[in-house]
Amino acid sequence: MAELTIRGTGVSEGIRSGKVLLYQPLRNQNLPGRAVISEEEVNHELERLQLAREKAYRELHALIERARIELGKDKAAILMAQQAFLNDPAFYPEMEKEIRQQKYTAEKAVTEVVERFAGLFEGMNDQYLRERSADVRDVGNRLVSCLQGKKGLQLAEIKEEVILVADDLAPSDTVQLNKKYILGFVTRVGGKTSHTAILSRSLGIPAIVGIGEAIKQIHDGDWLIIDGSTGACIVNPNPRLMKEYEEKRKIEEQALRQLEEFTFKPAATTDGFRVEMSANIGSPAEAKPALEQGAEGIGLYRTEFLFMNEAQMPSEEKQFEAYKQVVATMENRPVIIRTLDIGGDKELPYLSLPKEMNPFLGYRAIRLSLDQRELMVTQLRAILRASAYGKVKIMFPMIASLEEWRQAKAILAEVRDRLTKEGVDFDPSVEVGMMVEVPSTAILADQFAKEVDFFSIGTNDLVQYTLAVDRMNEKVGYLYDHLHPAVIHLVKKVIEASHREGKWTGMCGGMAGDPLAAPLLIGLGLDEWSMVAGSIKKVKQVISQVNHEECQKLLGEVLELSTTDDVRKRLEDFQKENNLTLSGNTGK
Amino acid sequence: MVTREVTIINETGLHARPAQLFIQKANQFQSEIKVKKEDGSEGNAKSILGMMSLGLAKGSKITIEASGADEEQAVKALAELVEQGFGES
Numbered sequence: 001m002a003e004l005t006i007r008g009t010g011v012s013e014g015i016r017s018g019k020v021l022l023y024q025p026l027r028n029q030n031l032p033g034r035a036v037i038s039e040e041e042v043n044h045e046l047e048r049l050q051l052a053r054e055k056a057y058r059e060l061h062a063l064i065e066r067a068r069i070e071l072g073k074d075k076a077a078i079l080m081a082q083q084a085f086l087n088d089p090a091f092y093p094e095m096e097k098e099i100r101q102q103k104y105t106a107e108k109a110v111t112e113v114v115e116r117f118a119g120l121f122e123g124m125n126d127q128y129l130r131e132r133s134a135d136v137r138d139v140g141n142r143l144v145s146c147l148q149g150k151k152g153l154q155l156a157e158i159k160e161e162v163i164l165v166a167d168d169l170a171p172s173d174t175v176q177l178n179k180k181y182i183l184g185f186v187t188r189v190g191g192k193t194s195h196t197a198i199l200s201r202s203l204g205i206p207a208i209v210g211i212g213e214a215i216k217q218i219h220d221g222d223w224l225i226i227d228g229s230t231g232a233c234i235v236n237p238n239p240r241l242m243k244e245y246e247e248k249r250k251i252e253e254q255a256l257r258q259l260e261e262f263t264f265k266p267a268a269t270t271d272g273f274r275v276e277m278s279a280n281i282g283s284p285a286e287a288k289p290a291l292e293q294g295a296e297g298i299g300l301y302r303t304e305f306l307f308m309n310e311a312q313m314p315s316e317e318k319q320f321e322a323y324k325q326v327v328a329t330m331e332n333r334p335v336i337i338r339t340l341d342i343g344g345d346k347e348l349p350y351l352s353l354p355k356e357m358n359p360f361l362g363y364r365a366i367r368l369s370l371d372q373r374e375l376m377v378t379q380l381r382a383i384l385r386a387s388a389y390g391k392v393k394i395m396f397p398m399i400a401s402l403e404e405w406r407q408a409k410a411i412l413a414e415v416r417d418r419l420t421k422e423g424v425d426f427d428p429s430v431e432v433g434m435m436v437e438v439p440s441t442a443i444l445a446d447q448f449a450k451e452v453d454f455f456s457i458g459t460n461d462l463v464q465y466t467l468a469v470d471r472m473n474e475k476v477g478y479l480y481d482h483l484h485p486a487v488i489h490l491v492k493k494v495i496e497a498s499h500r501e502g503k504w505t506g507m508c509g510g511m512a513g514d515p516l517a518a519p520l521l522i523g524l525g526l527d528e529w530s531m532v533a534g535s536i537k538k539v540k541q542v543i544s545q546v547n548h549e550e551c552q553k554l555l556g557e558v559l560e561l562s563t564t565d566d567v568r569k570r571l572e573d574f575q576k577e578n579n580l581t582l583s584g585n586t587g588k
Numbered sequence: 589m590v591t592r593e594v595t596i597i598n599e600t601g602l603h604a605r606p607a608q609l610f611i612q613k614a615n616q617f618q619s620e621i622k623v624k625k626e627d628g629s630e631g632n633a634k635s636i637l638g639m640m641s642l643g644l645a646k647g648s649k650i651t652i653e654a655s656g657a658d659e660e661q662a663v664k665a666l667a668e669l670v671e672q673g674f675g676e677s
Contacts, residue, residue, distance in 0.1 A: 084636060085636075085637060088635045088636055088637045088638075089632055089634050089635045089638070090631070090632050090635035090637045090638035090641075091635070091637055117637055117641055120641040120643075121640070121641065124643045125643070125645075126601070126643065126645070129640055129643060132640060136637070
């Protein structure tokens with residue numbers, strides 16, 4: 001039992017250590033016996049096939065019931081599709097035909113028909129159809145094992161903790177995995193986007209795929225350590241290594257558990273300073289996952305994806321449906337909808353925008369909307385109509401001057417009047433705010449604050465425009481950092497200006513989701529924080545460990561610093577001084 | 589026997605939900621119904637496997653062919669379903 005390290009592709013994070021269970025479903029074993037029968041045996045084979053089909057049908061039925069309860073409708077649907085194949089006129093009757101005409105055994109007939117379809121699907125351009133080949137084969141294998149009266153190892157019957165090692169896992173295998181006993185899995189084939197990989201991530205089971213022929217060196221009952229982030233599988237590790245990984249696993253698990261706890265906790269400092277945590281989304285489908293990650297609202301709904309995935313301008317109705325879906329999903333929690341933020345760097349087939357030398361300084365966002373009046377009116381109508389279903393706030397992107405803001409507000413006022421006249425329902429108290437991305441608006445924040453309901457600071461663009469740095473250009477990337485003192489001073493100016501007028505400020509750029517910056521933003525008194533949903537718990541974790549007053553002191557010190565490096569160093573020191581637990585990335 | 593040529597206009601082509609709707613409709617008729625592609629391949633219109641294995645995408649031209657007691661109605665109903673893009677807007 002020599003120690004051996006095998007490398008594959010880690011597709012689902014986590015360290016696990018356990019006994020190997022080699023899972024060899026019947027499909028990987030050669031079919032015994034002959035393939036051809038005599039005329040007299042035809043009826044017997046047809047009968048066997050009939051019985052196997054009934055049995056397979058019942059087995060799938062039981063699996064579907066189980067999947068429905070334990071795994072949800074989506075997973076059950078995969079199995080239901082398989083069950084439908086058994087009744088398909090191009091499937092079972094074709095197998096009967098093979099037995100009658102080719103004099104094949106039932107097993108051979110099944111394999112022939114299954115491979116015909118699986119082969120067809122595999123060769124298709126469409127990913128959805130390509131994936132169906134696994135389903136057809138899965139049903140075929142089930143039929144063959146029913147024919148042979150053998151019952152392979154049923155994954156659902158495993159009752160001890162194991163690491164599953166297999167050639168590959170079929171869709172019907174994976175729906176049976178019991179998280180309690182299956183510590184992890186390792187497969188010979190597969191890559192980052194394979195069915196197995198996606199499923200392991202959604203189940204949260206550590207997995208390594210694509211270890212190739214090295215699988216032959218793993219045996220039933222071997223001890224195995226797997227590290228799903230590095231792709232390392234250690235077979236029969238020595239005691240020292242075992243202990244080392246056991247420690248690593250404990251630390252990792254504890255950190256994860258601790259972090260999970262923050263998902264639904266309010267974001268409040270130790271002395272009770274409370275802020276609002278929201279998510280940035282780009283499509284209605286992301287609203288529900290955002291709630292599940294602990295979002296208290298949507299701080300930025302980017303509407304441009306609705307416009308980019310279309311061959312023509314999305315109609316008012318289509319936009320309304322999308323906005324309404326987000327608003328309804330959020331159930332009266334605030335949803336900030338940003339009007340179209342698009343320009344010459346992105347193509348809209350129906351708008352024919354000319355290529356520009358400097359698209360980020362060109363015809364884009366609110367500049368385009370104000371010019372394409374009909375587009376703006378249509379979008380505002382759709383947003384206002386959606387406001388009848390929850391708590392909508394409207395936000396205009398890339399405002400650079402008060403004139404633009406006033407024009408946008410005037411168009412909105414017209415749209416509201418029109419809707420009122422038409423007797424269309426909308427929320428008359430919708431708050432209207434603007435993004436602060438262009439330095440001119442931060443500098444004039446005092447003037448803007450008198451006219452807006454709220455600000456939302458888009459740090460990604462604010463950094464780009466303040467430091468005159470193209471963040472896609474690697475040669476100047478070193479400049480691109482939201483911890484630059486100039487950016488911090490601008491953020492401070494905006495927040496203070498809004499508070500003086502009794503208004504509030506949010507932030508929807510990368511800075512809001514940076515755990516390292518969190519104590520600074522608390523010190524600045526940022527009211528609403530919007531970020532990628534996955535970061536919410538990480539930022540909440542930091543906020544819950546700091547004290548508001550100390551963060552204000554920290555801010556005072558940081559405002560005296562003159563370089564980005566000094567700021568970063570000070571924030572890192574603050575972390576250490578306060579012994580802050582930070583999970584996740586604290587980079588730029 | 590009745591035949592009619594139609595072009596698939598919906599974005600996702602003829603798989604998943606549209607394919608399901610198509611075979612559901614086909615199964616409401618007694619006639620034997622086939623779908624033929626320009627390249628000569630054909631599939632049983634009442635079979636999800638048969639339809640999916642034709643790999644019909646947006647822009648594919650197909651011929652719907654039915655023979656049986658209700659062949660007229662079958663071809664008409666299926667052609668309309670395809671031409672209306674399966675209700676996708």
